[in-house]
Amino acid sequence: MPLALYDTWSRTxxxxxxxxxxxxxxxxxxxxxxxxxxxGNLRTYVFEDILRxxxxxxxxxxxxxxxxxxxxxxxxxxDEGEDxxxxxxxxxxxSAWAIAQxxxxxxxxxxxxxxxxxxxxxxxxxxxxxxxxxxISELExxxxxxxxxxxxxxxxxxxxxxxxxxxxxxxGLQAGKRVAVGNKKNITDxxxxxxxxxxxxxxxxxxxxxxxxxxxxxxxxxxxxxKYLGNWFDLHxxxxxxxxxxxxxxxxxxxxxxxxxLANFWMxxxxxxxxxxxxMSKSGGDFIRLQTLQSRNIxxxxxxxxxxxxxxxSKLHFSWASLDAAQIALSRLRNLYFGWxxxxxxxxxxxxxxxxxxxEDLNLPRALAVLWELIKSALPPxxxxxxxxxxxxxxxxxxxxxxxxxxxxxxxxxxxxxxxxQARAERNWAKADDIREKLNAQGWRIEDSKxxxxxxxxxxxxxxxxxx
Ligand code: AMP
Ligand code: ZN
Numbered sequence: 001m002p003l004a005l006y007d008t009w010s011r012t013x014x015x016x017x018x019x020x021x022x023x024x025x026x027x028x029x030x031x032x033x034x035x036x037x038x039x040g041n042l043r044t045y046v047f048e049d050i051l052r053x054x055x056x057x058x059x060x061x062x063x064x065x066x067x068x069x070x071x072x073x074x075x076x077x078x079d080e081g082e083d084x085x086x087x088x089x090x091x092x093x094x095s096a097w098a099i100a101q102x103x104x105x106x107x108x109x110x111x112x113x114x115x116x117x118x119x120x121x122x123x124x125x126x127x128x129x130x131x132x133x134x135x136i137s138e139l140e141x142x143x144x145x146x147x148x149x150x151x152x153x154x155x156x157x158x159x160x161x162x163x164x165x166x167x168x169x170x171x172g173l174q175a176g177k178r179v180a181v182g183n184k185k186n187i188t189d190x191x192x193x194x195x196x197x198x199x200x201x202x203x204x205x206x207x208x209x210x211x212x213x214x215x216x217x218x219x220x221x222x223x224x225x226x227k228y229l230g231n232w233f234d235l236h237x238x239x240x241x242x243x244x245x246x247x248x249x250x251x252x253x254x255x256x257x258x259x260x261x262l263a264n265f266w267m268x269x270x271x272x273x274x275x276x277x278x279x280m281s282k283s284g285g286d287f288i289r290l291q292t293l294q295s296r297n298i299x300x301x302x303x304x305x306x307x308x309x310x311x312x313x314s315k316l317h318f319s320w321a322s323l324d325a326a327q328i329a330l331s332r333l334r335n336l337y338f339g340w341x342x343x344x345x346x347x348x349x350x351x352x353x354x355x356x357x358x359x360e361d362l363n364l365p366r367a368l369a370v371l372w373e374l375i376k377s378a379l380p381p382x383x384x385x386x387x388x389x390x391x392x393x394x395x396x397x398x399x400x401x402x403x404x405x406x407x408x409x410x411x412x413x414x415x416x417x418x419x420x421x422q423a424r425a426e427r428n429w430a431k432a433d434d435i436r437e438k439l440n441a442q443g444w445r446i447e448d449s450k451x452x453x454x455x456x457x458x459x460x461x462x463x464x465x466x467x468x
Contacts, residue, residue, distance in 0.1 A: 001356040003058050005051075006313060008243060008266040009165055013361045016055075018234050019264060024060045025233030026052060027225040027263065028119075029242060032069040033103035034088030037110055039288050039303060039318070040272035044239040046304055047269035047312040047362075049116040051237065053394045054358050065228045066119040068107075070100040070126050071204045072194075073217040077245040079184070079191045083214065086203060096203040100126070110290045113300040115396045121228050125220040128227065129206050132215040135223040136192045136208075138257045148183035151194040152210055154252060157186050162252050165266060166244040190249050191216035218249035225262060226254070236263035240270050269312045293323070301397055302327035308364045308395060330397065335408070336375060337388055337399045339458055344382025346390050350374045354391050367394070403455060413444055417453060424448070 003016045018024050028048045031037050055062050075081035089096040104124075112118075125132075136152060139145050144159075145152050156162040156170075163170055173187050195213040196205045205212050225233065231254065238247060247266060254262045274286050290300050306326035310316040350370060357367040371391055375384060392399045406414060416435055423431040439446050445457045 001359050003359045004361055005265055005267060006361050008268050009261065018060060019232065022061060024055050024062045024235065025229035026062055026235040027065045027229055029221060029238035030067040030069060031107050032073045032084055033100045033107065034084040036103060036289050037107050039290060042110060042114060042290060043272040043307050043316060044269040045116055046114060046307040048237050049396060050362055050364060052117055053396055054362055057394050064119045065121045065123065065225065067221060067224050068104050068122060068124045069217065069220065070124050072125060072215045072220060089203060113290060114304050115301065115398050123224045123228065128220065128224050129215065131223040131227055132219045133208050135219055135257060139192065139253060142256055144256045145192060146185065151213065152192045153184055153189045154192055155185060156188040156252060159252055162188060163248050165248050165251055168244065168248065190218060192219050218246055219253060222250050222253040231258040232260045233263055235265045235267060237267045240268045243268055270315050272316050272318050274318055298323060298327055302330050305330045305397065308368055311365055312362055334399060334402045337385060338402065338404060340381040340385035341458060342385060344380060344386040347379055347383050347387045350387055351390060358394055421453060
């Protein structure tokens, strides 16, 4: 079954065909680095990682671009309020540049802990001010820009289909005026360049043809995606909150300057919620980081597993109980997988069923159900290992690299390992070799490293682990 994906632009699941054969360009809106990422933000990146792996599983080479928003994202999406970076800097008592660096590093640490594949390009907004100025000049040349006393704005009334992505009711918005218009001509107009307030030196500001200031949030993504992926690429992703403002505005800019809606497919991950429908947000009180989980001895990959249990287009309600259940399922899977020997072949029927679920708009909950059904089947353990191994290229649980801690091993094996450790300490190599052979005979492969002995795998089918 060929890959089909839900496209927010058309509101349909449609076959995915890349613009250039065999290659996919994918742009994902990255974090605003005024604070740590919470696990809600991270759910969106897990979804995008699954998408990327699914594309690779289908044979595509993916050029994956992720930006870092380190300037210009205001505290209100309606272009009101302060730059989140300047505000964050005051909160922490460090420079905006220092907090950008710190929170970017923390984000990348979380990224790797969740086994998210490294993007082809990480790009910072502040490293691309020149590209953003050029983009705004282009918009000015084609007549979409007007000036107010606080900045340059994009005139959305010049575009008949402005807001189509969000199915925005512009007339209703204008009449209702729920959002302050200020000096803007239309309620949906948005800032391209903001002037530094007079008499105030911002920490992050640049010269431009229009005056000293800083770029709006939306222009960074239009400018950087064009630089790294061109004016028409395959996929643009983000969280569902981006549909109505940020992505609608990116599309407006690129359509005005380059005549395209940037990407053939627009895909959005739905929110992680805390209770009923409360979304987790950086400004809200309940702020759970990946580190919060780690400090409770929860493996980050258990959170990844939890994300896989819900379809990316449904809300995922977070609870500690569901995270515990994910951790138990993951541990069971790891132990079972570890106990199966290499050398088997992928089972074609289960592989086809798994691929069909993945290819039907990334139905990971059903793909996981296929995995557990496979595990319960009567197939030989080597076949289970080979097949689960191939599934894991999409799931990204890193099963092949997982090794049990000594404390996870059966007691009889722990005893033999400590006897061997003792023999090694006494330089009694004959005894150490003897015990190694005993361990081998029972199916355990041991390696000596600088840190001591390590169990690196099993040589035969094991029955004494993985059944906890
Ligand atoms: P931000 O750092 O606020 O720019 O957001 C980074 C990403 O996280 C964006 O793609 C948002 O759409 C997404 N996001 C924000 N809150 C949540 C949430 N509660 N659940 C899932 N994704 C979220
Ligand atoms: Zn963006």
